[in-house]
Amino acid sequence: xxxxxxxxxxxxxxxxxxxxxxxxxxxxxxxxxxxxxxxxxxxxxxxxxxxxxxxxxxxxxxxxxxxxxxxxxxxxxxxxxxxxxxxxxxxxxxxxxxxxxxxxxxxxxxxxxxxxxxxxxxxxxxxxxxxxxxxxxxxxxxxxxxxxxxxxxxxxxxxxxxxx
Amino acid sequence: xxxxxxxxxxxxxxxxxxxxxxxxxxxxxxxxxxxxxxxxxxxxxxxxxxxxxxxxxxxxxxxxxxxxxxxxxxxxxxxxxxxxxxxxxxxxxxxxxxxxxxxxxxxxxxxxxxxxxxxxxxxxxxxxxxxxxxxxxxxxxxxxxxxxxxxxxxxxxxxxxxxxxxxxxxxxxxxxxxxxxxxxxxxxxxxxxxxxxxxxxxxxxxxxxxxxxxxxxxxxxxxxxxxxxxxxxxxxxxxxxxxxxxxxxxxxxxxxxxxxxxxxxxxxxxxxxxxxxxxxxxxxxxxxxxxxxxxxxxxxxxxxxxxxxxxxxxxxxxxxxxxxxxxxxxxxxxxxxxxxxxxxxxxxxxxxxxxxxxxxxxxxxxxxxxxxxxxxxxxxxxxxxxxxxxxxxxxxxxxxxxxxxxxxxxxxxxxxxxxxxxxx
Numbered sequence: 001x002x003x004x005x006x007x008x009x010x011x012x013x014x015x016x017x018x019x020x021x022x023x024x025x026x027x028x029x030x031x032x033x034x035x036x037x038x039x040x041x042x043x044x045x046x047x048x049x050x051x052x053x054x055x056x057x058x059x060x061x062x063x064x065x066x067x068x069x070x071x072x073x074x075x076x077x078x079x080x081x082x083x084x085x086x087x088x089x090x091x092x093x094x095x096x097x098x099x100x101x102x103x104x105x106x107x108x109x110x111x112x113x114x115x116x117x118x119x120x121x122x123x124x125x126x127x128x129x130x131x132x133x134x135x136x137x138x139x140x141x142x143x144x145x146x147x148x149x150x151x152x153x154x155x156x157x158x159x160x161x162x163x164x
Numbered sequence: 165x166x167x168x169x170x171x172x173x174x175x176x177x178x179x180x181x182x183x184x185x186x187x188x189x190x191x192x193x194x195x196x197x198x199x200x201x202x203x204x205x206x207x208x209x210x211x212x213x214x215x216x217x218x219x220x221x222x223x224x225x226x227x228x229x230x231x232x233x234x235x236x237x238x239x240x241x242x243x244x245x246x247x248x249x250x251x252x253x254x255x256x257x258x259x260x261x262x263x264x265x266x267x268x269x270x271x272x273x274x275x276x277x278x279x280x281x282x283x284x285x286x287x288x289x290x291x292x293x294x295x296x297x298x299x300x301x302x303x304x305x306x307x308x309x310x311x312x313x314x315x316x317x318x319x320x321x322x323x324x325x326x327x328x329x330x331x332x333x334x335x336x337x338x339x340x341x342x343x344x345x346x347x348x349x350x351x352x353x354x355x356x357x358x359x360x361x362x363x364x365x366x367x368x369x370x371x372x373x374x375x376x377x378x379x380x381x382x383x384x385x386x387x388x389x390x391x392x393x394x395x396x397x398x399x400x401x402x403x404x405x406x407x408x409x410x411x412x413x414x415x416x417x418x419x420x421x422x423x424x425x426x427x428x429x430x431x432x433x434x435x436x437x438x439x440x441x442x443x444x445x446x447x448x449x450x451x452x453x454x455x456x457x458x459x460x461x462x463x464x465x466x467x468x469x470x471x472x473x474x475x476x477x478x479x480x481x482x483x484x485x486x487x488x489x490x491x492x493x494x495x496x497x498x499x500x501x502x503x504x505x506x507x508x509x510x511x512x513x514x515x516x517x518x519x520x521x522x523x524x525x526x527x528x529x530x531x532x533x534x535x536x537x538x539x540x541x542x543x544x545x546x547x548x549x550x551x552x553x554x555x556x557x558x559x560x561x562x563x564x565x566x567x568x569x570x571x572x573x574x575x576x577x578x579x580x581x582x583x584x585x586x587x588x
Contacts, residue, residue: 056510057506057510057513058353059354059355059498059516059517060513060517061517061521061522061523062517062523063514068518071387071525072525074386074387075384075386075387075525078383078386080382080383080386081525081528082380082532082533083528083529083531083532084383084528120535120539154261154357155357156357156359156493157357157358157359157522158358158359158360158522158531159358159360159521159522159523159524159528159531159532160522160523160528161528161532
């Protein structure tokens with residue numbers, strides 16, 4: 001970032017924040033087609049278990065390529081999955097943005113996510129550290145990778161009918 | 165007020181001779197406490213797989229019923245199962261889920277224990293007097309036995325040997341299940357864990373329930389390619405069966421041609437495995453081994469359900485831990501090939517992620533219906549839960565009745581054992 005001025009830094013942070021907030025809004029609204037459109041086809045959406053980094057060679061909660069992302073969304077949308085028909089409702093906040101690196105048109109950003117889910121009159125709270133790799137294009141950012149590390153990812157969780 | 169054991173004297177009312185389960189079986193807290201004493205404290209409970217304790221000093225935390233235990237391999241290579249409680253003032257001596265250590269030290273006053281549970285030392289022992297017997301103050305140790313890598317423990321020193329508890333048919337199916345190492349030892353690759361607001365017996369029933377599969381898992385089936393979808397249409401083909409294997413155990417065979425993975429090696433490969441075939445060939449594996457590995461990656465064609473807490477479920481271990489009358493923890497343990505090709509293990513893990521765990525395409529739908537059972541039992545206390553399906557055409561099997569693939573024969577096997585243990 002050495003070539004950027006302080007104002008450029010702030011502008012980037014603002015653009016990245018706006019993008020991640022817009023993504024969070026799509027996920028809470030369950031606008032999954034809109035969410036799929038944010039992705040570059042080569043990207044992976046990963047919820048790891050524990051601290052590992054070698055997602056291909058470890059067991060994750062999910063490690064979705066383009067095909068698996070689309071299948072997952074189709075499962076949510078078709079109405080045959082009892083856990084997602086109806087799904088839990090969610091309200092989430094994304095914050096604590098830190099730009100980790102900027103290389104060419106690629107930005108890596110870390111953030112915190114809190115999700116509250118509601119189903120059967122019961123609310124549950126989830127917290128996660130997120131890391132997005134975003135690629136800038138003419139019409140805004142696209143997601144190359146998204147890694148969501150849930151607190152207690154290697155402990156007892158519940159099942160999820162939505163995305164983080 | 166009735167004592168708990170008197171309250172449950174009439175076991176025939178809780179599980180009737182014509183295979184009806186009373187609603188209170190899922191929601192009576194006193195009954196749950198009795199089950200923990202009479203079943204989980206008295207029989208063999210699965211605690212770990214050998215591969216989770218690879219080296220001397222390797223350990224993991226587990227449970228035997230409600231009791232937290234440490235499973236650890238000592239310096240002699242023996243596996244010990246120790247209650248996770250200091251003999252001084254009861255603090256847990258380990259809160260790390262798994263790892264490697266040379267000893268366990270209580271964080272409160274520093275009592276130190278060896279990997280075999282023996283009390284090695286304590287600060288300022290002289291205040292206990294000269295006749296303090298360290299030998300009598302080791303961590304409480306459970307009787308531990310292993311069959312084909314599966315480690316079981318029990319609080320009951322008088323219970324029959326593990327091999328007899330399993331019996332010949334269960335042992336045969338365990339050996340068949342382990343063939344999915346594809347010529348390599350089976351190894352634990354990781355686990356998915358989720359807790360569900362349900363009684364533990366709802367889970368016990370489910371692992372032997374093929375009837376629910378096309379309903380609950382329709383959305384999973386739709387995400388498969390044609391060949392794989394065919395394999396999961398076991399209710400339509402009707403070739404499978406469910407069999408009572410004695411002592412509460414049962415097997416549910418969904419895909420008979422996958423009972424023995426050394427057979428059908430020349431059957432056409434499912435489309436989803438073709439890229440793996442190519443990758444293994446490129447890796448220099450000879451054609452015979454490629455066939456064997458690819459066959460093994462697809463998993464076994466049956467669920468072997470052991471009473472009371474573990475199921476060998478197609479390609480993974482499913483473990484239940486009762487928490488309270490209306491809460492049960494579930495572990496789905498992923499398996500692979502120890503020393504096998506990385507590509508094969510990658511495929512195993514992706515298949516596991518596809519169905520299992522909190523984000524799977526299958527487990528969340530299972531968890532939903534299990535919770536719905538627990539919620540449903542709040543109404544109609546007098547209505548029985550039916551596990552009589554398939555009684556009409558059961559045939560004698562090797563050790564117990566064998567029924568239609570969608571029969572509730574396995575549930576009846578479990579409830580028969582439940583009744584036996586609760587009456588002792």
